[in-house]
Amino acid sequence: MVNKTVLHAKHLDAGAKMVDFHGWEMPINYGSQIEEHHAVRTDAGMFDVSHMTIVDIQGNDAKAYLRRLVINDVAKLTVAGKALYTGMLNEAGGVIDDLIIYFFTDTDYRLVVNSATREKDLAWMNKQAQGFDITITERPEFGMIAVQGPNAKAKVATLLTAEQQAAVEGMKPFFGVQVGDLFIATTGYTGEDGYEIILPETVTADFWQKLLDAGVAPAGLGARDTLRLEAGMNLYGLDMDETISPIAANMAWTIAWEPSDRDFIGRDVLAAQKASGDQPKLVGLVLEEKGVIRSHQKVITEFGDGEVTSGTFSPTLGHSVALARVPRSVKVGDIVEVEMRKKLVKVTVTKPSFVRNGKKVF
């Protein structure tokens, strides 16, 4: 059984090449993935992300439940609409999923998790809910469109009501607000300015068409991957999974260690890993010559071997970039080798972030 989003017909109309993405038939590109990438970096592009899983957590114990469930601390969220990126771990400290949590009140939160991990996420959340006074409600009746790029907000603004415009005016990054039909959030997966918009399925295709008419270019999963990788953002299943600690996946910044008595799932394991300092780390790799670094290639360093977790050609930079998990002693600026197509190729280690707001950042 292949799932289709409410925008499926729109993708076919636009000449999309469709692929199976974890059980969803989704657009990989609409002709040229590189042109779609550039549209997002230089103007405005949009992605159908309606396949992503939206889960509302509500009830008297919603806050206490989430403080146990995820590694960041939702108690830090005190302003309505504020969002938090974090991870949900198993007891062994491995990442079950990464997610965004929007705070409305202490008894009302919205989570957006990956679609590929939907079933295991919901099963885990339900299992952990025992003893908490909460309800866990999946919201499949919503579509979701990410509009990203330097001109994204201005182009979306042409479609908003005066009330909606007033609500998003000056909204800081990582906030969301519900106005009328639209939940508009200043989040994204590209390293550019823009919105992620959650809206009822009944109006999603119409909104998509209005964005097209406003000059927003549709962009597929191919461009989504090169954009997120340039921005140094993890992709679940490649850069981390249930066998990987957040410390080894550039997610340590999402762990809230204080207050020390908050007993989140996986805390003991992470604390021991932190103390021993033996976890590998996620770094960036840059290859300025010809060739493209690809996932799962071996990385050879003087401190031991590592592995490329995600690699691609960076359309913005014109050469290959990658994320790789390597021994912790490897430093930014080191030259290491990647085994590419039976050859050893020298690459430079960087911080795991390459492009932000259209500019090179390493």
Place this chain on the structure above:
Amino acid sequence: MSNIPSELKYATSHEWVRSEGNGIVTIGITEHAQDLLGDMVFVELPDVDDEISTGDDVAVAESVKAASDIYAPVSGKVIAVNEDLEDSPELVNSDAFGDGWMFKVKLEDESELEALLDAEGYKNSIDED
């Protein structure tokens, strides 16, 4: 369905061969192949004067998706390569049978062309994929 010009010869590994007369052929990859690969980012070509044999991996087409070997569909000597692909690999996407050509070969044995597929045969081979 992608374009398969009837005047060309083909290999099942998706290379096309155009006879230019005097035992010289031009070689590239088909529109169907570039469509499978997606946007091209690097093309590594053989060197002029290389002696190549049918079935050798002589070039690499690297796209956003994957690196793919390109095999010599005929034997002979490389007499020219498409240097425009160095800066504009996307020509392989936009004009696979024209400006996206890869290299030219002086055939060792002109009868080798007869062993290649015609347009109909190539169409059948990709329909089986």
